[in-house]
Amino acid sequence: xxxxxxxxxxxxxxxxxxxxxxxxxxxxxxxxxxxxxxxxxxxxxxxxxxxxxxxxxxxxxxxxxxxxxxxxxxxxxxxxxxxxxxxxxxxxxxxxxxxxxxxxxxxxxxxxxxxxxxxxxxxxxxxxxxxxxxxxxxxxxxxxxxxxxxxxxxxxxxxxxxxxxxxxxxxxxxxxxxxxxxxxxxxxxxxxxxxxxxxxxxxxxxxxxxxxxxxxxxxxxxxxxxxxxxxxxxxxxxxxxxxxxxxxxxxxxxxxxxxxxxxxxxxxxxxxxxxxxxxxxxxxxxxxxxxxxxxxxxxxxxxxxxxxxxxxxxxxxxxxxxxxxxxxxxxxxxxxxxxxxxxxxxxxxxxxxxxxxxxxxxxxxxxxxxxxxxxxxxxxxxxxxxxxxxxxxxxxxxxxx
Ligand SMILES: *Cc1c(COP(=O)(O)O)cnc(C)c1O
Numbered sequence: 585x586x587x588x589x590x591x592x593x594x595x596x597x598x599x600x601x602x603x604x605x606x607x608x609x610x611x612x613x614x615x616x617x618x619x620x621x622x623x624x625x626x627x628x629x630x631x632x633x634x635x636x637x638x639x640x641x642x643x644x645x646x647x648x649x650x651x652x653x654x655x656x657x658x659x660x661x662x663x664x665x666x667x668x669x670x671x672x673x674x675x676x677x678x679x680x681x682x683x684x685x686x687x688x689x690x691x692x693x694x695x696x697x698x699x700x701x702x703x704x705x706x707x708x709x710x711x712x713x714x715x716x717x718x719x720x721x722x723x724x725x726x727x728x729x730x731x732x733x734x735x736x737x738x739x740x741x742x743x744x745x746x747x748x749x750x751x752x753x754x755x756x757x758x759x760x761x762x763x764x765x766x767x768x769x770x771x772x773x774x775x776x777x778x779x780x781x782x783x784x785x786x787x788x789x790x791x792x793x794x795x796x797x798x799x800x801x802x803x804x805x806x807x808x809x810x811x812x813x814x815x816x817x818x819x820x821x822x823x824x825x826x827x828x829x830x831x832x833x834x835x836x837x838x839x840x841x842x843x844x845x846x847x848x849x850x851x852x853x854x855x856x857x858x859x860x861x862x863x864x865x866x867x868x869x870x871x872x873x874x875x876x877x878x879x880x881x882x883x884x885x886x887x888x889x890x891x892x893x894x895x896x897x898x899x900x901x902x903x904x905x906x907x908x909x910x911x912x913x914x915x916x917x918x919x920x921x922x923x924x925x926x927x928x929x930x931x932x933x934x935x936x937x938x939x940x941x942x943x944x945x946x947x948x949x950x951x952x953x954x955x956x957x958x959x960x961x962x963x964x965x966x967x968x969x970x971x972x973x974x975x976x977x978x979x980x981x982x983x984x985x
Contacts, residue, residue, distance in 0.1 A: 587621045606945050606952075613640035616967040618950065627975045629951045631964045633781070634813045634925075637840035638886065639964035645843040645882050652878035660869055671877035674884045675852060678822065679835050683858035685851045686872035690812040690838030691727025693849035696866065697775065697808050697836050698731065700851060702751075703860040705772030709804055715770045719805075721757035725782030726775070726810055758788040760795050767799070773806040773833075778824035781813035784958040785920050785927030793828040800833075806857065812838040812849070817965055820897030820923030822887055827922060833857060843883045848876040892965045896923040899972060903961065906976050915983040917957075926961040927954075934983055943985075947978040 585593070591609045609621045616639055618626045631637060638645060652667070659665045672684040685700070687693045698718060705716040720726075722737045733741050734748035742748070753771075755762040757780060767774075778793055780786040800807040809832035814824035816837065825832055834857060838849035851858065870876070886892060900923035907919040907926055918929040930940050937953025944951055944959075951959045963972060 591621065606941060606950065608945060608950065615639040615641070616964045616971055624948065626945070626948045626950045627963075627967075627971055627978075629949055629961050629963045629975055631962050632844060633839065633952075634816075634818050634962055635839040635842065636844040637817050637892065637965050638843060638883070639966040640844065642843065642966070644886065645845055645879055648878050648882035649843075649845050649875065652875050655874070657875045658870070658873045661867060661872060665874045665877075667874050667877035667881065668872055671872065671881055671884075674881060675837075675841075675850060678884050678887060679837075679852040680831060681835070681852045682855045683853060685858055685861070685866070686876070687849045687851075687868050688847040688870050688876070689727070690836070690849050691729050691732055692868065692871075693812070693836045693838050693851055694726045694732055694775075694810060695729055696851045697773075697810075697834060699866055700834065700853070700857060700860065701773035701775075701806050701808060703865075704806060704857050705770075707860050708856070709772060711770050711772060716772045717751055717753055717768065717770050719753045719755060719763065719766045719771055719774045721776055721780070722754050723757050723780055723783040723786065724754075724775075724777060725780065726777075757783075757786065758792050760792060760799070763796060764799060767803050767805060771803070771805050773808050774800050775808045775810060777810045777814060778827075778830075779814045779819065779922065779925070781960075782954060784929070784955050785925055785960055787920050787922060791828070793825060793830045797828075797830045797832070806833040808832060808834045808836060810836045812836055814925075816840040816883070817887060817892040817896050818923060818925050818962065819921075820900050821893055824922065841880050841883055842876065843879045845879050846876050848880045896925075896965045899963075899965075899967065899969060900924045902969065903972065903976075906973075907961075910980065910983065915980075921961075924961075924963055924965055924967075928959050928961060930957050930959060930983070932957050940982055943982040944978055947982065949975050949978045 588609050610618045611621045612619045616628050618628050675684050676682055687696055702716045705711040720735045726732045731749040735752035736742055753766045755766045809825050811823050834853035842848035910916045911919055916928050920927045937957050937959045941951050941953045953959050
């Protein structure tokens with residue numbers, strides 16, 4: 585057996601099979617490239633589901649992490665530490681908001697947003713006890729906890745995990761009429777991805793986010809944007825909501841906020857909303873730890889320059905032009921997305937998304953399929969145009985055969 589086969593067999597024997605990874609075993613990585621245990625190099629067109637927006641081992645981020653490792657890494661929130669104030673201030677400023685509640689993984693931040701909306705509903709909006717409702721969209725992906733899968737519409741994510749948490753109303757994504765009808769006096773929040781990532785990079789109809797913003801404002805309902813995957817440069821702007829000039833009541837952030845080094849997530853909102861929490865009412869041992877704050881501060885500084893957003897916009901235009909060529913050639917049936925982010929539906933006669941991903945892997949390009957016939961392209965924003973073009977050449981070659 586090769587080293588790759590041995591390691592995969594051992595992983596299969598001793599890890600739960602809750603993933604179906606491509607058969608590549610990564611040993612090292614740099615920028616947009618990963619090297620496997622056999623020394624083969626692969627172009628990374630997934631970027632850790634956008635957790636690696638700045639690529640692997642970005643010098644600035646690694647330096648920030650290293651410097652913090654030598655100072656202090658964990659205090660718990662029982663004490664203050666000297667990176668916390670800057671992290672909260674600068675993240676709030678980047679978001680045009682006032683307050684930050686830091687957590688670790690994305691789903692914890694979504695849970696935090698759910699708790700925030702409910703508490704705000706009871707304390708501020710005065711919804712009767714236990715009656716708070718949150719409206720979400722079909723096809724959503726907000727994470728994997730029992731409460732969050734309670735409002736998933738994906739049978740695989742839900743089956744055999746009940747009983748489910750009540751208090752959620754699901755409406756079709758992009759359907760404004762359904763959204764309007766779903767809102768009642770007891771609705772405390774609308775929770776949406778401004779672009780649905782896991783569903784296949786689904787961009788809502790033009791004007792939808794703006795209309796949801798107006799509707800929620802009129803009805804005294806919080807608009808919570810889950811920008812865990814769409815945010816922090818991925819779409820060519822800091823936030824995907826910006827494409828419609830929308831400012832939500834709260835952002836939920838994660839993935840790229842940790843620079844691909846540590847899990848860092850947060851809810852970012854106004855003082856009127858996040859001010860509902862008192863001591864002991866919510867928390868996390870690792871949330872807002874010094875190492876997380878140091879890395880995230882560097883991420884924020886990098887985003888402040890606008891350089892990565894501009895890169896995503898420019899290379900994204902190129903990416904979508906090239907993918908448009910595959911569409912005209914009849915190799916793919918639909919292409920969606922914004923910036924360096926695309927969901928590509930493969931003509932089923934050419935293979936499943938999984939098969940195309942495997943053939944791309946044989947040509948040293950790594951992507952991930954979703955929902956049968958879709959592949960998702962989300963390179964690190966630091967990718968060069970030459971590398972991106974090489975990756976697209978491999979996709980064309982795979983679809984030509
Ligand atoms: C990935 C993701 C999450 C969950 O993040 P985890 O860090 O995996 O818990 C939530 N919402 C969206 C939109 C995501 O893409």
